[in-house]
Amino acid sequence: GENVEQHPSTLSVxxxxxxxxxxxxxxxxxNYFPWYKQELGKGPQLIIDIRSNVGEKKDQRIAVxxxxxxxxxxxxxxxxxxxxxxxxxxxxxxxGTYKYIFGTGTRLKVLA
Amino acid sequence: xxxxxxxxxxxxxxxxxxxTLRCKPISGHNSLFWYRQTMMRGLELLIxxxxxxxxDDSGMPEDRFSAKMPxxxxxxxxxxxxxxxxxxxxxxxxxxxGTxxxxxxxxxxTVL
Numbered sequence: 001g002e003n004v005e006q007h008p009s010t011l012s013v014x015x016x017x018x019x020x021x022x023x024x025x026x027x028x029x030x031n032y033f034p035w036y037k038q039e040l041g042k043g044p045q046l047i048i049d050i051r052s053n054v055g056e057k058k059d060q061r062i063a064v065x066x067x068x069x070x071x072x073x074x075x076x077x078x079x080x081x082x083x084x085x086x087x088x089x090x091x092x093x094x095x096g097t098y099k100y101i102f103g104t105g106t107r108l109k110v111l112a
Numbered sequence: 113x114x115x116x117x118x119x120x121x122x123x124x125x126x127x128x129x130x131x132t133l134r135c136k137p138i139s140g141h142n143s144l145f146w147y148r149q150t151m152m153r154g155l156e157l158l159i160x161x162x163x164x165x166x167x168d169d170s171g172m173p174e175d176r177f178s179a180k181m182p183x184x185x186x187x188x189x190x191x192x193x194x195x196x197x198x199x200x201x202x203x204x205x206x207x208x209x210g211t212x213x214x215x216x217x218x219x220x221x222t223v224l
Contacts, residue, residue, distance in 0.1 A: 032211055043116075043203050043215030044155070089155065095211050098143060099168070102155040 002027040006090055006103035013080050014111050021106045023090030024072045032095030033066055033073045038087045038105075047088075048075070051095060080110045114138070116216035118204050124222045130192040133219045135204030136185055145213060146179055146189050147203040155203075161187065194223045 003026040013019050023033075034049035050057045050064045050073065057064050061080075066073040073092070077084055087107050093100035117136040125131055137144050146158040159169045164181045172179070176195070181187040191198055201220050205213040 034211075041217070043205070043218050045215065046212050049211070098145070098160050098162075098207070098213075099157065100213075104154050 002030070002092070002101040004090065004092060004101045004103045006088075006106050008106060009104065010107045010109070012109045012111060015080060015082060017080055019075075019077045019080055019084070019108055019110075021075045021088055021090075021108070022072055023074065023092065023103050025090075025092040025101075026071065027092070028071065029094055030071075030092040032100075033064065033090070033092050034100070035062075035064060035075045036089045036091060036102075038089065040086075044089055044102075077108075080108075082110050082112050084108060085110045116204055116206055116214055118202075118216040118219050120219060121217065122220045122222075124224065125194055126224050127195055128193040129223075130190065131194045131198075131221060131223075133189040133202050133204075133221070135187045135189070135216060137187070137204070137206030138208070138214055139185070141206035141208045141214070142184070143207045143213075144181060144187050145205040145207075146187070147205065147215075149201045149203060149218070150199075158189070158202075191221075194221075196223045199223050 005024045031052040036044035037047045038044040061078050063076040087105045090103040091100035119134045144161040149155045158171045159179045160167050161181045179189045201218045203218045205215045207213045
């Protein structure tokens with residue numbers, strides 16, 4: 001089955017700095033690559049996604065880059081703010097199905 | 113615009129008791145998912161319904177777990193009898209025609 005790993009598991013940055021989280025997957029059939037943000041006491045919420053025919057996608061301060069050959073994709077957050085503090089999950093899968101394998105999560109702390 | 117609604121938000125019960133978790137998906141969504149989140153195992157898909165029909169229950173841990181979706185606006189996840197190792201946060205999510213899954217706030221279950 002799909003093996004999904006996230007690195008790092010925890011990340012602390014100063015407010016205003018950038019943060020990068022990497023997700024490595026094993027299933028070459030994966031063609032849909034979302035990132036979810038989970039705040040304390042809430043369910044995960046999709047923040048950005050990308051499909052395999054695109055190498056990069058940006059939405060204001062967040063971006064996702066995909067290296068399908070190397071089977072990894074990354075979440076980039078620029079100009080971090082305290083409200084970016086949360087746990088972030090990648091969940092690669094086949095966009096034509098319902099089954100996404102969630103990574104182990106990265107706890108991001110933005111220090112004011 | 114109400115999102116996915118789950119009840120109760122917190123449940124504390126004793127080992128051996130029956131537990132019923134409830135979910136109301138977003139109106140118009142035809143797919144519903146139940147997930148379990150623990151520190152040890154992360155976020156796991158338990159069961160997937162499409163148009164009220166269970167499509168994939170391969171993630172249901174054992175026969176003590178059962179899920180139903182009697183109509184498009186309601187689903188239950190039942191554990192009988194409950195055990196301490198069932199303690200976790202249980203999420204319900206729904207999706208429409210797209211790939212995005214919208215998560216509810218979760219039910220934190222503690223089995224003593």
